Amino acid sequence: MNATGGRKTSNNLQVTTTAHGSNLPEVNIALLGALGVGKSALTVKYITKRFISEYDPDLEDTYSKVEIFDQQEVIVRLMDTCDKEGKEPDRYLKWADAFLVVYSITSRPSFKHAQQYLDLVVQNQNQRHAGTGNSECPLILIGNKVDLERYRQVSKLEGASCAKKYQAIFFETTAAEDYQEVENIFHEVARHILREQDPSSALKPLYIGDDKVASTANRNSLPRNQRSPTSALPNQRSPTSTSPRITLMPKDRRPDEKNFVMVDRNPKFKLFNKGFKIFQS
Numbered sequence: 001m002n003a004t005g006g007r008k009t010s011n012n013l014q015v016t017t018t019a020h021g022s023n024l025p026e027v028n029i030a031l032l033g034a035l036g037v038g039k040s041a042l043t044v045k046y047i048t049k050r051f052i053s054e055y056d057p058d059l060e061d062t063y064s065k066v067e068i069f070d071q072q073e074v075i076v077r078l079m080d081t082c083d084k085e086g087k088e089p090d091r092y093l094k095w096a097d098a099f100l101v102v103y104s105i106t107s108r109p110s111f112k113h114a115q116q117y118l119d120l121v122v123q124n125q126n127q128r129h130a131g132t133g134n135s136e137c138p139l140i141l142i143g144n145k146v147d148l149e150r151y152r153q154v155s156k157l158e159g160a161s162c163a164k165k166y167q168a169i170f171f172e173t174t175a176a177e178d179y180q181e182v183e184n185i186f187h188e189v190a191r192h193i194l195r196e197q198d199p200s201s202a203l204k205p206l207y208i209g210d211d212k213v214a215s216t217a218n219r220n221s222l223p224r225n226q227r228s229p230t231s232a233l234p235n236q237r238s239p240t241s242t243s244p245r246i247t248l249m250p251k252d253r254r255p256d257e258k259n260f261v262m263v264d265r266n267p268k269f270k271l272f273n274k275g276f277k278i279f280q281s
């Protein structure tokens with residue numbers, strides 16, 4: 001299956017017409033964060049269920065995967081950004097339906113960097129939608145590399161309170177271990193986007209792949225004013241999310257896609273062009 005340019009439907013859903021002529025809703029998720037925090041590792045883990053050890057850090061790519069939510073096929077696109085000089089942020093600010101801002105729990109500088117990205121995204125949102133009350137877009141803060149607990153520099157509590165400050169959802173996770181945890185994060189983000197694009201879907205039953213997150217997913221399937229935020233507990237293993245409120249973001253964008261890759265349900269790592277070395281399935 002291949003994807004061509006997407007467009008908006010009357011109910012504000014972003015759709016892509018496939019080579020077979022069917023319209024699939026799509027969600028665009030940009031991963032932002034300092035160098036080496038694990039953006040590529042999380043992307044590849046989600047797409048291929050594998051963990052990478054080496055890659056070319058200079059390349060920026062967009063990857064896609066077809067998922068099924070509520071018996072509906074949806075294209076989930078990930079932009080694994082490479083933002084060494086912080087130039088031209090519009091390429092992801094205009095493109096994304098949600099932003100995953102990643103830091104490494106083993107690196108305090110990366111946590112500071114994450115806050116700069118959160119500032120950037122929120123400022124952009126405020127500029128674009130000052131007073132319009134326009135569509136909403138999730139902002140997610142991820143503390144990655146929790147498998148390296150012994151090297152931890154940023155406490156879970158710090159991560160959670162930072163997320164609260166920016167009204168972001170918060171997770172701690174690792175790209176190096178359980179695939180299900182990473183998949184749950186991306187699924188929850190994708191569902192958030194779909195609900196924001198089509199609020200009528202908010203009351204539909206959720207497709208839950210793992211009992212561990214059922215309570216979180218169900219909580220977030222409620223209308224916003226009926227949700228009760230969950231506090232992230234220090235020392236509690238991921239994934240934990242706090243979802244006090246979703247941040248408003250613009251929707252008027254199309255991707256400037258470089259190296260677009262459509263990955264099917266049985267993705268093979270040869271589809272990647274970043275030179276990943278994959279050693280764990």
Ligand SMILES: Nc1nc2c(ncn2[C@@H]2O[C@H](COP(=O)(O)OP(=O)(O)OP(=O)(O)O)[C@@H](O)[C@H]2O)c(=O)[nH]1
Pocket residue numbers: 033034035036037038039040041042052053054055056057058081082083144145146147148173174175176177
């Ligand atoms: N132990 C551990 N290592 C990780 C994890 N995530 C990524 N890494 C490693 O950290 C290094 C950097 O990971 P990347 O995914 O390439 O980081 P990135 O954020 O994409 O970096 P840039 O592309 O340079 O911006 C690699 O050696 C990964 O194997 C994790 O959760 N745990």
